């Protein structure tokens with residue numbers, strides 16, 4: 001099962017609508033609430049980042065009986081120093097983003113905590129591509 | 145702690161989902177920072193916040209928080225109430241400040257997360 005959502009830059013009124021739709025799908029499929037929460041929190045962090053920091057992009061969600069795969073891709077401007085961006089507390093968020101309740105520099109580390117695997121491909125001037133996967137198999141839904 | 149006890153303790157007004165008032169929460173967490181709320185792992189949390197926008201409700205919905213208490217007499221917009229109702233989130237408003245609200249509920253035995 002696959003679903004795709006576009007995510008517009010700067011549009012905070014819609015922030016979380018894609019994550020919310022995917023949450024409903026996962027619940028309907030009977031995925032365990034604890035796993036749903038990890039998927040949805042990690043995805044929401046990525047969705048808000050596309051809105052807050054990028055020129056816009058899309059979310060693609062693939063669900064199989066074994067796992068949930070998420071792809072979050074935008075059209076730039078990319079992250080110049082990923083190690084720095086992964087540091088808790090490091091943020092370039094604007095005041096407008098902070099007023100919405102975000103911008104503490106905790107999103108990327110939180111994705112890492114919630115996802116079973118996280119791969120980020122990015123560079124200054126390039127797009128950012130985030131792949132996360134979550135196991136749905138019994139006993140493999142450990143939290144890292 | 146039952147939600148209706150919380151409403152009573154802070155002289156709150158319930159903006160939606162009255163039907164869930166006899167549900168219980170196990171922890172309280174006070175923050176205006178949704179980034180921080182998203183790092184919480186526990187369930188059955190009461191979110192106390194001064195952030196009066198739909199992001200507060202969206203964050204609650206996506207992190208399985210079923211009660212949001214809006215402090216300092218902030219009004220809940222129609223968009224907030226609609227989103228909360230759809231997600232089954234009890235939305236409460238109080239005149240009290242974040243400090244006073246937290247103090248009262250802590251004293252009445254609602255445990256903190258950190």
Ligand SMILES: Nc1ncnc2c1ncn2[C@@H]1O[C@H](COP(=O)(O)OP(=O)(O)OP(=O)(O)O)[C@@H](O)[C@H]1O
Pocket residue numbers: 045049050052053054074076077078079085086090091092093101102103104105106107108109128179
């Ligand atoms: N999709 C993206 N495109 C460009 N830059 C990004 C993207 N995602 C993250 N960044 C950069 O990495 C920094 C850290 O991201 P992270 O999600 O950890 O924190 P934040 O978004 O600033 O705050 P929070 O997530 O706590 O609300 C951002 O401030 C931004 O500079």
Ligand SMILES: [Mg+2]
Pocket residue numbers: 045048049103106107108
């Ligand atoms: Mg972020």
